Amino acid sequence: MLQTISLFAPQLVLAFFASQLLSTGAFAKKDISVGVRYFAVGVLVLYAVIGFLLGQPTGTAFKGALIVDSYSHYMNFFLGMSAAAALMFSKSFFQTEKLDRFEFSVLVLYCTLGMSIMVSANTLLALYIGIEMQSLALYVMAAFNRDSLRASESGLKYFVLGALSSGLLLYGASLIYGFTGSLEFARIAQVITADGATPGIIAGMVFLLCGLAFKISAAPFHMWTPDVYEGSPTPVTGFFAAAPKFAAMALIARLLVGPFGDITTQWQQVIIVLAVLSMFVGAIGALTQTNIKRLMAYSSIANMGYALVALSAGTQAGVKGMLIFMSIYTITVIGIFACILQMRIRNGMVEQISDLAGLSKTNRGLAIVLTIFMFSVMGIPPLLGFFGKFFAFVPAMEAGLAWLVVIALVASVIGAFYYLRLVKIMWGDENEQEFVQAPKTLRGLAVITALLIFPLLLLPMISIPAQSLISQAAASLF
Amino acid sequence: MLTVISFYLLAFVAVAAAFMVVAARNPVHSVMYLILTFFSAAGLFILMGAEFLALLLVMVYVGAVAVLFLFVVMMLDVDFVEMKQGFLSYLPIGALVAIVLLLEMLMVGAAYVAGETKTVVVRETGVSNLEAFGQVLYTDYAGIFEAAGFVLLVAMIGAIVLTLRDRDGVRKQDATAQMARTKETGMEMVDIEPGQGIG
Numbered sequence: 138m139l140q141t142i143s144l145f146a147p148q149l150v151l152a153f154f155a156s157q158l159l160s161t162g163a164f165a166k167k168d169i170s171v172g173v174r175y176f177a178v179g180v181l182v183l184y185a186v187i188g189f190l191l192g193q194p195t196g197t198a199f200k201g202a203l204i205v206d207s208y209s210h211y212m213n214f215f216l217g218m219s220a221a222a223a224l225m226f227s228k229s230f231f232q233t234e235k236l237d238r239f240e241f242s243v244l245v246l247y248c249t250l251g252m253s254i255m256v257s258a259n260t261l262l263a264l265y266i267g268i269e270m271q272s273l274a275l276y277v278m279a280a281f282n283r284d285s286l287r288a289s290e291s292g293l294k295y296f297v298l299g300a301l302s303s304g305l306l307l308y309g310a311s312l313i314y315g316f317t318g319s320l321e322f323a324r325i326a327q328v329i330t331a332d333g334a335t336p337g338i339i340a341g342m343v344f345l346l347c348g349l350a351f352k353i354s355a356a357p358f359h360m361w362t363p364d365v366y367e368g369s370p371t372p373v374t375g376f377f378a379a380a381p382k383f384a385a386m387a388l389i390a391r392l393l394v395g396p397f398g399d400i401t402t403q404w405q406q407v408i409i410v411l412a413v414l415s416m417f418v419g420a421i422g423a424l425t426q427t428n429i430k431r432l433m434a435y436s437s438i439a440n441m442g443y444a445l446v447a448l449s450a451g452t453q454a455g456v457k458g459m460l461i462f463m464s465i466y467t468i469t470v471i472g473i474f475a476c477i478l479q480m481r482i483r484n485g486m487v488e489q490i491s492d493l494a495g496l497s498k499t500n501r502g503l504a505i506v507l508t509i510f511m512f513s514v515m516g517i518p519p520l521l522g523f524f525g526k527f528f529a530f531v532p533a534m535e536a537g538l539a540w541l542v543v544i545a546l547v548a549s550v551i552g553a554f555y556y557l558r559l560v561k562i563m564w565g566d567e568n569e570q571e572f573v574q575a576p577k578t579l580r581g582l583a584v585i586t587a588l589l590i591f592p593l594l595l596l597p598m599i600s601i602p603a604q605s606l607i608s609q610a611a612a613s614l615f
Numbered sequence: 616m617l618t619v620i621s622f623y624l625l626a627f628v629a630v631a632a633a634f635m636v637v638a639a640r641n642p643v644h645s646v647m648y649l650i651l652t653f654f655s656a657a658g659l660f661i662l663m664g665a666e667f668l669a670l671l672l673v674m675v676y677v678g679a680v681a682v683l684f685l686f687v688v689m690m691l692d693v694d695f696v697e698m699k700q701g702f703l704s705y706l707p708i709g710a711l712v713a714i715v716l717l718l719e720m721l722m723v724g725a726a727y728v729a730g731e732t733k734t735v736v737v738r739e740t741g742v743s744n745l746e747a748f749g750q751v752l753y754t755d756y757a758g759i760f761e762a763a764g765f766v767l768l769v770a771m772i773g774a775i776v777l778t779l780r781d782r783d784g785v786r787k788q789d790a791t792a793q794m795a796r797t798k799e800t801g802m803e804m805v806d807i808e809p810g811q812g813i814g
Contacts, residue, residue: 145758152765159772199758240776247769254762266762270769277773292777312723337723 141198143191144205147184147213148253154180155246162239170239174228177242178221181249185217195613197259201321204259211610212256212387215464219380220249222471222582226478227372229576233481236282236370245376248274252384256391260320261310264388268306268352271381272299278376279369291368298351298361306348312341313396325396334400342397346407349392352385355411355445356418359438363422366434371486374430375474378437379467386444386463390456393448394614401451408449409541415442416548423555428488429477432555433470436514439552440466446545447529450536457611458528464607465525465590469513472586476507479575479583490559494568502580503572504563506587511556513590516549521590622662629655638703642688650681667744 142149158173158180188194188210197204224245231237251270258264276299280292314320316337317328329338347358354362366374397404419439426432444466447458479500480487496504513522526549530542632651639645653676660669742750752760 152761156768200755202756202758238776240772244769244772244776247765247772250765251769260759262756262759263762266759266766270762270766273766273769273773277769277776280777283777340719340723 140194140196143194144196144198145203146187146191147217148203148250148257150180150184150187151246151250151253155243155250158239158246159243162243165239168237168239170231170237170242171228173239174224174242177246178224180246181217181221181224184249184253185214185221188213201323202260202263203254203257205257206610206613207606208387208391208610208613209253209257211460211606212384213253215467216249216252216256216380216384219383219467219471220245220252220376222586223372223376223379223474225578226375226471226475226582227370229579230370230372230478230486234282234370241278241281244274244278248278249380252380255384255388258388258391259322261314261322262320264392265303265307265310268385268388269303271384272303272352275299275377275381278373279365281373282370285368287368288370291365294361294368295365302348302351302358304348305344305351309341309344309346309348312337312344316341322392322396326398329396330399334403339400339403342400342404343407345392346389346404346411349385349389350411353382353389353441353444354434354438355441356414356438359415359418362438363426363431363434366437367428367430367488371430371474371478371488374433375471375478378433378470378474382437382441383463383467386441386448386459390448390459391614393451394456398615405449405451408445409538412442412445412449412541413544415439415445416545417442417551420548420551423552426555427490429480429490429493429559430488432490432559433473433477436552436555437470439548440514442548443526443529443545446533446538446541449538449541450532452532452536453611453615454532454535456614457607458530458532460607460611461604462525462529465521466514468586468589469510469522472506472583472590473510473514475579475583475586476503476510479503479572479579481573481575482570483573490562491566492568492570493559493563494566495570496563496572499568499571503575503583506583507563508560509587509591511560515553515556519591521595524595618662622659625655625658625662629659643685646681646684646688649684650677653677653681665744667748 154176158176162169162173188205193207193210195206224242227241228237231241248271251267251272251274254263254267255271256267258267276292276296279295280289282288310320313325316335317325319325319328332338351358351361366377369377393401393404393408415438419435419437419442422438423432423435426435440462444459444462447455447462449455450458477488478486480492482492493507496507509520513520516523516526526545530545533545534542629652632648632655635648636645636652639648653672657669657672660666660672
């Protein structure tokens with residue numbers, strides 16, 4: 138009992154405080170959304186570090202339904218921190234748009250609880266419950282601006298397609314249960330080792346992967362992404378692009394090397410198809426976009442492709458590469474959205490890329506920070522984005538998938554065009570329009586993440602422990 | 616023999632009723648056919664010895680979901696007749712997709728039948744389904760059960776966040792205030808002179 142509590146301290150912290158904040162907010166006489174937000178940020182940080190404070194306990198609980206290992210500790214840390222950052226940068230947006238309600242913070246907490254169940258899932262049932270908890274909170278957050286037609290549309294679209302993907306996922310799970318006789322990952326792996334890849338198991342696995350591909354918006358399951366990114370309130374889009382993607386990717390990695398570890402050749406094809414399609418749909422689709430949120434949507438599709446390239450190697454180095462790539466991508470995305478949220482003129486938010494014209498003259502600081510991020514996602518060497526792609530592509534190379542790496546590099550070059558276009562608009566074009574002074578939290582977040590991307594994480598006293606942490610996390614899956 | 620006859624009867628009714636759900640012109644009839652489909656499926660469950668699931672299906676889907684559908688259909692002012700116009704013209708392409716899916720499932724099923732059989736769940740003798748559920752629901756599956764509760768809570772929060780509006784000028788019933796009324800606050804003694812009236 139006590140062991141279970143110490144293992145699941147992160148989830149318990151989230152569940153307990155989320156419910157406390159919910160009832161406090163519901164019975165409060167006046168609006169307490171500001172206090173709830175700060176408290177929720179504190180809870181998320183506590184959730185992120187508590188696994189490390191307790192000395193990284195490992196084991197399973199609830200009869201093997203959930204597993205806690207170095208992998209889930211690392212993921213909890215990253216998910217908690219990125220959710221906390223997203224919650225912080227939502228503050229000024231919701232306050233100026235007069236949308237601020239305490240339920241938003243509570244939903245972020247429940248969403249993170251769902252994600253933490255996803256990354257510790259050890260049975261198909263826990264996997265489904267985690268995904269559903271996370272997705273339900275996300276649907277509501279997408280439509281949080283309920284008086285806006287576009288937000289409601291994006292919420293509804295996300296909900297309908299999410300329900301469809303849950304259907305695919307459940308169908309796959311039921312096939313796997315039917316053919317292996319168990320929901321537990323360990324038992325499924327045993328049966329697959331004994332029987333080999335029967336058609337039923339492969340069919341189930343493909344359906345399961347399709348359902349999960351929806352969640353990471355890998356092509357050809359990416360249709361919802363641009364519309365939902367564009368329609369949702371901007372801080373929610375920033376949240377979407379960071380933590381939930383990472384959680385779903387981590388879950389895919391756990392599935393692939395855990396229960397399906399013995400049929401690598403079978404799932405490798407699926408992952409490679411998803412990766413190639415995502416990279417090209419993302420790179421080519423982004424070329425014609427004029428809205429920066431849509432651009433980010435296509436950029437995230439392409440980046441999911443790169444992360445899948447790392448996973449397609451099917452090795453421990455591949456999982457490590459995926460973790461490094463996704464960690465750096467998450468930091469970058471949070472920084473970029475902290476910048477996008479600063480795009481506010483006197484009449485309200487603007488989202489067009491052309492609105493950035495002449496930014497180097499009107500707001501030099503923002504222009505420099507955004508340029509750093511753009512060069513980082515492109516993968517220009519001294520910036521962290523380069524190392525992300527490096528660690529993602531090398532394992533695929535070692536696994537004999539050189540052609541896939543070549544395709545990935547071609548896609549990166551195509552993608553570099555629209556990032557460079559953004560830089561050119563900021564530094565080259567003329568425009569009279571000036572953004573209003575952004576609040577301190579946003580500027581602070583943008584600068585902190587830019588520093589993280591730029592030189593800070595390369596310092597040996599940070600990069601060596603971080604690398605060993607990630608290697609340990611990847612090793613705990615095998 | 617009786618089992619086989621009832622299986623085919625129930626299965627036929629289920630498929631036919633499911634077809635009628637999409638084919639019926641009147642939406643209320645559609646919901647009625649949906650209820651019939653659920654009942655037939657429940658019958659199939661009983662034939663398989665899963666009486667608890669059958670009861671659950673009837674209670675949850677017929678008792679709650681289908682009735683909710685009926686309410687929605689009757690309350691929404693949607694011209695379903697117009698919406699369904701030409702709906703059956705999609706039948707050929709729908710049938711094609713259905714046949715492809717059926718063939719795929721048959722293939723998977725055939726591969727399964729060709730292989731050795733496996734028992735999915737080891738059934739203890741002398742334990743009813745309900746007891747079997749009870750033995751694991753709050754023990755082995757306690758964590759998942761609680762998490763499922765949180766999923767429902769999130770759905771509830773979502774429904775409230777997206778639809779509840781505080782409108783001004785609406786008189787709300789405050790039960791505590793009602794209960795806290797005393798003789799002094801709720802009643803005023805007026806001494807009226809004879810022949811004067813009030814006011």
